Amino acid sequence: MAISTQVQLVRRPQGWPVPEDFRTVAVELPELGPDQVRVANAFLSVDPYMRGRMNDAESYVAPFALDATMTGGSVCRVVESTSADVPVGSAVTHDLGWRDVAQGDAAQFRVVDDGVPLSAYLGVLGMTAFTAHLGLLQIARMQPGEVVFVSGAAGAVGSMVGQIAKLKGASRVIGSAGSPEKAALVQERYGFDAAFDYKDGHVFRQLRAAAPDGIDVYFDNVGGVHLEAALGSLRRDGRVAVCGAISGYNDEQAQPGPRNMARIIQQGLTLRGFTVPFHTQHYPAFLADMTGWFTSGQIAYDETVVDGLDHAVDAFLAMMRGQTTGKTLVRL
Amino acid sequence: MAISTQVQLVRRPQGWPVPEDFRTVAVELPELGPDQVRVANAFLSVDPYMRGRMNDAESYVAPFALDATMTGGSVCRVVESTSADVPVGSAVTHDLGWRDVAQGDAAQFRVVDDGVPLSAYLGVLGMTAFTAHLGLLQIARMQPGEVVFVSGAAGAVGSMVGQIAKLKGASRVIGSAGSPEKAALVQERYGFDAAFDYKDGHVFRQLRAAAPDGIDVYFDNVGGVHLEAALGSLRRDGRVAVCGAISGYNDEQAQPGPRNMARIIQQGLTLRGFTVPFHTQHYPAFLADMTGWFTSGQIAYDETVVDGLDHAVDAFLAMMRGQTTGKTLVRL
Known part of the structure; x- marks a missing residue:
């Protein structure tokens, strides 16, 4: 039986978020159904827009639900799969966010090229x-x-x-x-x-x-x-x-x-x-430009990496306070 | 010898303009040079943007000069002319503004069609x-x-x-x-x-x-x-x-x-x-649309007309206070 550790929002922050606005839960995962995958998250993205989603009011996107796991960009490897398209070992990105193990329909996971460090897919190529x-x-x-x-x-x-x-x-x-x-x-x-x-x-x-x-x-x-x-x-x-x-x-x-x-x-x-x-039609043009620049070394790219899901909230706050440089990531 | 009565800005208003910010002067006009016209203004336009021009700071357009006659849209008839293109009796528009008689090079005056009331060229067709x-x-x-x-x-x-x-x-x-x-x-x-x-x-x-x-x-x-x-x-x-x-x-x-x-x-x-x-390239499209609508009676159009150059400042202030309806004009 697999357990997924997840961070949930339990209260809408007033001003600066505090640890009490979140809780960590352990969720028992069911067996995979047909055409599903299970992944072990490698990196989570923490981003400024997430602060808006913590409010009840409509932000850039819908608010985070209370008592539900925080969503967000993630990159990982597939550890179990019933999908021929997304086999075990594939590098994938998804939006299921703040959890160490995630699973769901294969269509929620996008297979990415394995030739660059995985964290790049949350930053310079993401x-x-x-x-x-x-x-x-x-x-x-x-x-x-x-x-x-x-x-x-x-x-x-x-x-x-x-x-x-x-x-x-x-x-x-x-x-x-x-x-x-x-x-x-x-x-x-x-x-x-x-x-x-x-x-x-x-x-x-x-x-x-x-x-x-x-x-x-x-x-x-x-x-x-x-x-x-x-x-x-x-x-x-x-x-x-x-x-x-x-x-x-x-x-x-x-x-x-x-x-x-x-x-x-x-x-x-x-x-x-x-x-x-609302502008995903421009993604291919971006990827063409950036893949060329990145692989030829024309882009300087920095990450601030914080280890451990239990430090995800700290990483988010450090970023909001301007204490991080470049892309802020949580490594699992 | 012709005399032109003109309203000048003599002081930059602080807050709401007051009569002391303006003065009326009588200017002696020289004889016309070659290819010049003299006009007797029929209507002056008073517009909200003029308030910005009364300030020293850069507004939509350059500030009005102090001790110079207020400029602005006007429509009138030519009373004297040395220009073959702009003969006596022509209806013209110009931007020389707050004066009863204006004159200058013919190129400053645009001949307009005589088939509609002249004031329309400051509003519905202007x-x-x-x-x-x-x-x-x-x-x-x-x-x-x-x-x-x-x-x-x-x-x-x-x-x-x-x-x-x-x-x-x-x-x-x-x-x-x-x-x-x-x-x-x-x-x-x-x-x-x-x-x-x-x-x-x-x-x-x-x-x-x-x-x-x-x-x-x-x-x-x-x-x-x-x-x-x-x-x-x-x-x-x-x-x-x-x-x-x-x-x-x-x-x-x-x-x-x-x-x-x-x-x-x-x-x-x-x-x-x-x-x-900065967008005059779109004027022909406007004029084509509006001439059609106006001549076929599809546009309701109102004017608030104030008589006399000596009431131009009052007309301007009444407009700024929301006391006028439709286009505010000074009739000379």
């Missing part, structure tokens, strides 16, 4: 980098020669946005991050032309110093004062890909928007929000 | 209705069958937006206005499916009552709580044409933006700002 590629190229429609600003630039998505922008011909890419060390990383390792520590001074002034003639595209991971600074810097026909607003995710009261919304009219700006589930 | 057509169809990309919400619906632009939406196949058009009488006008005369007095209650709740299943397009003339209410009502892939923010034009401090900016991500919304000078 939803994280797809978010960056989609937002920059399809939502903000970045053109060669443009000036791009990215917030959360040391993060999993932000570090990809900057590198993709350079590979696609941006004339200048500027990033903001939450410490001097991260700002240095953004510039030295991820190849941004400029980066600053947003805690070190007024965001608009630091952005203006890095892009004196303004910006054309802003990839927004954080909202708040960053969005206001970007609106103040965007040139005519500038575009914002509104991807995240992590600065406000744990606020109990929603914060007001930018005071300079009038710039949207003045400069003819476009702000467009997006979440990946 | 920039006002072009703004509505452009914003609704090119910026917000309204599709047949969609639900449309318009603020400032009794105003010159708003009343056009709603009528154009219906003519282009919107399934439901909702307007907000600043009094019960205006709301009735919007519904009864301009043919909106529903209208409400925004001063009569919470805007979001009134909008929700009028559009229980949400809206697809919001044409924003006012900003502020209306924009917040619209963001709260927009369905997936909804679009906002950001045209104006009259609710904040006379604030001395810029107001914060909507508290529900996260809806932009959640619903995949697009907000796009615009001003007509």
